[in-house]
Amino acid sequence: MKNKSESKVNLIYQATIELLNEGGLSEISISKIAKRANISSSIIYFYFESKEDMLIKLYFMLKDQMHQLMFQGITESTPVKVGFENILRNYSSYISNHKDSFLLMEQFIGSPFIRKNCKDQNGGVFKPMYPLFKRGIKEGFFKDLETNLLVTYSCIPFVEMGKEYLNGAYEFSSINIEKMIQMSWDAIKA
Amino acid sequence: MKNKSESKVNLIYQATIELLNEGGLSEISISKIAKRANISSSIIYFYFESKEDMLIKLYFMLKDQMHQLMFQGITESTPVKVGFENILRNYSSYISNHKDSFLLMEQFIGSPFIRKNCKDQNGGVFKPMYPLFKRGIKEGFFKDLETNLLVTYSCIPFVEMGKEYLNGAYEFSSINIEKMIQMSWDAIKA
């Protein structure tokens, strides 16, 4: 039962992700999603309250998925430098292995739609990194600056270069990733 | 005549910018724009071929505006470090003084709409900086890496912190800006 329900929901999610990456929030429609997923458009309202409800639930699902991959193997006792490096490596893998999700997250984050409907989450997808960076400041690794500034210099270049990578304008090879980790470290190190 | 024409076009642009920042590409419509600008929706088709045409022209207008402000006072002979710093200062001013335009540019850039319709422009709004960075590499100031990587580490944090600033989560004071210029420099310096 649950499997059947879940699989139908995933069918809807998958079609939505594809269409959003093709045409964006402004071009998506329930009927297009239904057509792409080979289902009746009415059934979507059996699983979700509205189009908005579905998009928001999809956003949170993708965010959770991303966080799980990003913080794999990281605990509160992981040494700062190891944590810093591994999170960025994990994030790079996430970009390479979940191109669709990554792209869609970027679209979501930039859209007034998510800004308006998920206000509680403002401050960004990287918020779970803040504790590590606060530890890094306390332990003297990082400059004593605003946490969001440090997180920005560390992570946002990966986001941007992820887009370049998907445009074919950069390679996400191990070497390049290690180079970037070094640059991020240089930008924020004490 | 020209003035009158221009002012009507600007009326349309202004209403469009407001509405896009309020509800995004997915919620905008010609009739809403007309209502906001206090004009008939038909007249928009006198000045533009279609809704898409209007949005694309608005995008290019905003991009030009941004570039003019960003590269104010910079020539091919401006020393690399001076150019580097002044561009970032100019960009920071742009963010502070043209919040609506800045926000909208970010929305445009993240949207498949612009990605699809302005392909020629891919590579980003910061492309005009590439020559300066190539000079910087040749003159030994910067790491000998891909130009887009250097530009990313220099500029993208300003974009992100600009959003934080507009959210009230960061101050765009001179001190903070100089701090960021330093961090950008640290990230990419040879």
Added chain:
Amino acid sequence: MKNKSESKVNLIYQATIELLNEGGLSEISISKIAKRANISSSIIYFYFESKEDMLIKLYFMLKDQMHQLMFQGITESTPVKVGFENILRNYSSYISNHKDSFLLMEQFIGSPFIRKNCKDQNGGVFKPMYPLFKRGIKEGFFKDLETNLLVTYSCIPFVEMGKEYLNGAYEFSSINIEKMIQMSWDAIKA
């Protein structure tokens, strides 16, 4: 078994009566009824052939109920004046004690839906009173006029004042009811 069946049907009827009095025929739907009755909408199709079938059966049920209460204690040999007065008293009690049913009957009677689907019953809910009035004419109590005219002047003011009563614009006290019986009598007496 029968009890269980009946109770489920009554559950459906009750929810339908409530919803019809709240929003009318134009706003009711099978799914709303099911939600209000806390049942699955499919089960309604086990007890009824269609939505229309259910509404019509509900209408006839309410009409029977009303007639039973109205003609309580009245037989063919009840003297005309006693019958006349008691029927109007009974009808007044019905209005006071079955407000929902009364209101819904009024809505049903005014609607093309019932007019179309229950043609056999046109001529109105007060048809069972006709024999009494015909006796009344023969025995010289009433004006020698069309029966429907006499019935109208006797009963319809009770309907209208029933609505006023439900609006809080009239009291259905014994005194008021006796006053009305007198007025009805005055209107039609020979």
Added chain:
Amino acid sequence: MKNKSESKVNLIYQATIELLNEGGLSEISISKIAKRANISSSIIYFYFESKEDMLIKLYFMLKDQMHQLMFQGITESTPVKVGFENILRNYSSYISNHKDSFLLMEQFIGSPFIRKNCKDQNGGVFKPMYPLFKRGIKEGFFKDLETNLLVTYSCIPFVEMGKEYLNGAYEFSSINIEKMIQMSWDAIKA
């Protein structure tokens, strides 16, 4: 200009009246109205804010129309008896000459739709008669009873017999109308 607008609105009204008398509030739809009126359904939203808005405006238009006909030639100084008789005669003419409007008014009045959306008007379509009846009481013509009771016994039988007339179960001849005026008078006279 105005003529054109008005004629389109009247086209919409006419189609709506027809369809409401055929199928009632529960079966009407904007697309059916548009089809009946031979117009595009979208244009209805140029003249009205919504379906509800249109129906309510239609209701008020019909009510005004009815009042104008009903009180033709009646002023504050018209003698009570003359006023009483002429209003009922006028109302009978209205029923005969505006069958569609009359039937629709009855449907509107009985529907929760109008009850909910035009609360201010509760108490009924016959409210403008109240002053005349108050004068009638003061001048000793009528029983000293609640005004709504007197109005009910005077007018509501005409409503009901109007429906019988439209069903072919009664004739609205002059003779019959004078008979009814007499019965109404008998019911309420002091």
Added chain:
DNA sequence: CATGAATGAGGGTTCATTCAT
């Protein structure tokens, strides 16, 4: 008996666009 899942048709409404004026 009763449910959950599914569908196609149709609901009201807004859309981008056009055209006569």
Added chain:
DNA sequence: AATGAATGAACCCTCATTCAT
């Protein structure tokens, strides 16, 4: 240069109904 009136397509969503379980 500007408007008001018009349209057909598409929008999101709910409908009555069915069927496997």
